[in-house]
Amino acid sequence: MDGGGRAGARAALLTAAVLGIALVVVIVVRTPWEVLPEPPGGHTAPDPAAGLAPAQLDRAEAFAAALRPASLLSMALGLAVSAVLGLTRLGGRLVHAVAAPLGGRWFVQVLVGVPALVVVGRLATLPVSAYAETVRRRYGLSTRGWGLWLRDVAVSVAISAALTAVVVLVVLWLVRRAPRTWWAWAGGAAAALVVIGSFLYPVVIEPAFNSFEPLPAGELRTDLLALADENGTPVQDVLVSDASRRTTALNAYVSGFGSTRRIVLYDTVLAELPEEEIESIVAHELGHVATDDVLTGTLMGALGAGAATALAGWLLTRRALLRRAGAESPGDPRVVPLLLFLVAVGGLVSTPVQNLVSRQIEERADLHALDLTRDPEAFTAMQRRLATANLGDPDPPAAWHWFFGSHPTTAQRIAMAEDWRRLERSR
Template identity: 50%
Template sequence: MDTTTTDDFTPAERARGRALRRAQLPWALGGRLTGLALTLVLGLTPAGAGLVSAVGGWFGGSRTAEVLAGAAALVVLGQAAQLPFGAGARTVRARYGLVTQGWAGWALDAVRGLALALVLVLPLALGLFALTAWSPQRWWVSGAGAAAVLVGALSFLHPLVVEPVFNRFTPMPEGPLRTALLALAQRDGVGIRDVLVADASRRTTALNAYVSGLGATRRIVAYDTLLSTAEPREVELVVAHELGHVKHRDVLTGTVLGAAGAAVAVVVLGLLGTWRPLLEAAGAADAADPRALPLLAAIGALLGALSGPAQCAASRRIEARADRHALELTSDAEQFIAMQRRLALANVSDVDPPRVLELLFATHPSATRRIAAARAWRAEGTSADGTPGGPAGESTDGPTDRSTDEPTDGPTGGPAGIPPKPVV
């Protein structure tokens, strides 16, 4: 059965989303490519080694000075190179009414992002070169385990440390919506500590909500833009989607896979970082030489870029599964479709992007695919007399009592703080 339709969005709405995507794409791709190119040039030529020696000399020239100053220089140069592209993309989004923040606020966020990056990167660089000094040839054995542990720790600390740097959170006032969201989580068997409102409106008009935290830190977070724009039932559908991530342990699984991926990446770094032709090209003596820092950064950046499409494909499957969970939890395909339409229009999304861009960069299915999937789900549960329902003929009159004692582990994905989280 063909469950797609062209009636969900008017030609003008589709054209507006396409126009924004086309206007943003050069800035987005330009920023990515410029950052990667700069990292590769510094890492695969003596330029990076010269940079590390020069900035280290400003602080005394010791090995520790070269590591810390060199790492800081790489972070600052990388963010500076991408700053004009971020400004260009912001200008485009402002033309489409998606930006509410002034340039001063944007600049302050850039400074906060730089400070956060330095706080994270400098101790990592110091620890890395402590390991390489201990064993220039086998440092990656211990490094792989340390990287895995670090990924898990950052996943737990993210909502407590990173999110507050970029947003202010206030408890949602007592009322019908807060009660409904907590009841939804309880019906889903998900323990929630609190329901918070993020002050997203000081930056954007985009709509979003998420569930973040691990165990005792888990909370529902809704953008104030969503609460002021969407119907309460649509907010419930957004949160039901996010609860699906918790039920399926998506972020716990993602954290475990991320930890494993970090460990593998460190092993690859260790093997390639001891390859003599690469070290000679980078102007470094061995992996314990601080001048090898740009080389290791370049290898890491290249691994990240190559793995991007696979990560996006996995993310799209996870998001589609969370959509289905929301439908099964609420049995409300019509409101799910209405919610997807509202999100797409408010965020000026390209509702049906070119397939190649979707495969390479999209972390979520397109709006048309999500709506089509909702209609397919509804069709699966249509009763013999033609009355629509959920699977097994569930009613679509509202949330049903689907309490479960299944264990739930791990948070769902929330905003990373520095880049915005794609909408649900």
């Protein structure tokens, strides 16, 4: 590596460190670490059973016990396949081989090589996914036929492959055009892509899996629109998703920004929950809007993407790493499997941090729902009904929840509702 190359590598590493520190600062400042003050007499101890009947509890625990090994195996298989393709010459040979019949130019290798790598990785985990789908069907959580399941898998793979191919194509183009500073340009592009994706997801990706119809005029629609107005975050529409084609699970969410912001209810929610519990769910989702959680998540994602890209810029100056992948330079298409492996490792390492932040943000949204509706009974009943319908373990193992838990447990959420009630009585 010449002097300019060493300087570029040092700049990339320094940039990764600075952006990483900025990310930590944003996480520390923007994450609500203490959501609810301690009520008189101390916080309520979570009931591990969360008030569920023994039969419901046994069913949820049996479902989790059947599904958790599959989740771990799928994660391990995906990472192992990515490592084999990225840390050996096998991945580079695959990229070259699939592009050879089309001329084999570098951009062709990217455009057909990335989908090939994505498909190989997905095929490796497909049997585990099929087993998990079998478990969901056995417990009545999935209503999909195998044809729709395969269609969903195919659409998901196609979207992932297409988006990844475009991103990698831009990265390699930048590497070839600006070999010493590509990581800076790519980091900016990655951050911008996170922001753009947040805006486009509700109008581009969501319709690929579900159909949406406006909630008919009536008391519920009027009340939900009024709730959004009271929240200070008016929405453009209330939509119903045809989720029952795939699941019996209950859910609702608010997506989009400005003119695309809308409340979305699963049709299963309309069928199963009374109006006051639907309002409690929606109030929780409106809490995310009121506190700009999507914008905060977008900022965190943009900083994380920028830091990861700069770190990749430093790693790809390591000749030993390039040789292991069979690539001659960072601009060689044979580096693509290595890039995808680095992304997979980064995603795995960042998962517990993302979920820690998510749990705190979700807890704040729960508090917002209680403050907005003033109905802890409906909130508690809704949490129990969600746990029953979605087969959620109300008190999962601590290590599992630390790594995979994106929301507080049902037991924790019900205990917080009791704390809120006690605080309100003491005022």
